[in-house]
Each structure stands twice: as C-alpha cells, then as structure tokens.
Amino acid sequence: MDVVIRPARESDLVRINEIYNVYVVDSPISFDLEPWDLEQRATWWDHYADTGPYRVFVADVAGRVIGAAYSTRYREKAAYQSSVETTVVLDPDYVAVGIGRQLLTTVLDAVKSEGIHRAYAIITIPNEASVGLHEALGYRLVGTLDEVGFKLGRYWTTAILEKHLDD
Numbered sequence: 322m323d324v325v326i327r328p329a330r331e332s333d334l335v336r337i338n339e340i341y342n343v344y345v346v347d348s349p350i351s352f353d354l355e356p357w358d359l360e361q362r363a364t365w366w367d368h369y370a371d372t373g374p375y376r377v378f379v380a381d382v383a384g385r386v387i388g389a390a391y392s393t394r395y396r397e398k399a400a401y402q403s404s405v406e407t408t409v410v411l412d413p414d415y416v417a418v419g420i421g422r423q424l425l426t427t428v429l430d431a432v433k434s435e436g437i438h439r440a441y442a443i444i445t446i447p448n449e450a451s452v453g454l455h456e457a458l459g460y461r462l463v464g465t466l467d468e469v470g471f472k473l474g475r476y477w478t479t480a481i482l483e484k485h486l487d488d
Contacts, residue, residue, distance in 0.1 A: 322382055324420055326427050329377035329389060331366060336386040337379065338362045340410050349445045349477045352470045368393070374405055374435045378427045380420045387412045390424035392432050395441055403438040409454070421454050429458065433486045440484040445470070445477050452480060460484040 329337065342356040357365075369377050369391070380388040388411035395404040407428055409421045429440060442460055444451045452462075460482035468476035 322418075324387075324423065325381045326378055326423050327381060328371060329369070329379045329391075333379050333386050333389070334362045334366055335359065337377075337389045337410075340386070340389065340412050343413060344410060349470070349472050350448065350451075352445070352472060352477075354472060372435070374402075374432050374437050376428060376431045378424055378431070380411075380415070380424055382415075387415045388420050388424055390421070390428045392428050392437075392440070395439075403436070404441060405432050405437050405439075406441050406443060407432075408442075409451075417450055421451075422458065425454065425458055429484065429486065438485075438487050440486055442482045442484075444480045444482065446480045452482070455482045455484075458484065 338357055338359060341351065344350040345353045345356050369375050375392055375394070377389060377391040379386045388409065390407065390409040392405040392407050395401045395406045407425060409425050411421055432440065440460070442455050444455070446452070446465070461484075462480055463483045464481040466479045466481070469479055470477045
C-alpha cells in the first residue's frame with residue numbers, strides 16, 4: 322500500500338468529516354454526541370493554515386483520504402499558546418497498520434518547527450492502540466480525568482498524555 326502523507330486541502334473536508342463522524346456515532350473516542358455537518362467542518366477548517374502551529378495532514382491512498390491528523394489550541398487562555406492538542410482519526414479499515422504513526426509524526430514535526438513547546442493528547446480509555454501509538458512517539462501519561470464524559474450510556478475516563486517538543 323502506497324501511502325502519501327500531505328497537507329490537507331479544503332477538498333478533503335468531506336472525507337475527513339466522514340471518518341471523524343464514525344467515531345462520533347459508534348464510539349466514545351470522540352466526546353461529540355452528534356455527527357458534524359459540513360458547515361461545522363468548514364468553520365473548523367478556518368482555524369488552519371499551511372504554516373503555523375495549527376495544521377492538518379491527511380493520509381492518501383490512491384487519491385482517497387484514509388486518515389487525518391491535526392493540531393489545535395490546547396486551551397483558549399493566551400498563556401497556553403506554546404502548547405497544542407493533537408488528534409489522529411483513521412478510517413477503521415486502516416487502523417493499526419502504521420498510518421497513524423506517520424500522520425502524527427508529520428504533525429509533531431510541523432508544530433515543533435513553529436516553536437511549540439508541548440503537545441498533548443486526550444485519549445478516552447481504555448484505548449490501548451491510541452495510548453501505545455502516542456507512547457511510541459514519546460508522549461507520557463501525565464494524568465487522568467475520571468469519568469469526565471457521559472456517552473453511549475456510561476461515563477468515560479480520559480488519559481492526558483504529554484510530549485516535550487523542545488528537549
């Protein structure tokens with residue numbers, strides 16, 4: 322399988338949205354409760370650029386987007402501007418074959434070159450695959466939020482993982 326990791330384009334938004342919504346509807350991985358529509362995704366897209374700390378990359382196989390990874394503001398207060406939150410979403414048919422690692426590595430390299438100090442991942446647990454991916458790339462567990470979200474009829478705990486980018 323020939324995978325190309327590239328910056329996302331606006332024309333990728335439909336496919337990014339389709340992939341993301343799988344995790345909204347069928348899993349606790351996203352704490353969104355309703356699928357995103359394309360208007361929401363377009364508004365989301367407006368926060369990204371080809372440079373800077375907030376970036377989106379996609380994995381493309383034969384012209385079809387099969388995953389995306391991106392960096393967002395960690396929190397809204399100004400002092401957090403040196404940190405980002407990273408997210409990876411993959412078409413379920415392409416999980417655990419190394420594409421998530423390629424995508425996340427690309428995002429981390431991009432934001433590191435923009436002077437970002439720390440990257441955070443918030444992972445609903447249990448999710449051994451995601452925790453393992455992040456740990457393999459140098460993230461470390463720094464905390465948990467016990468039963469912080471309610472979805473699919475139960476409470477879910479999240480793990481907070483941190484990666485130092487300037488060491």
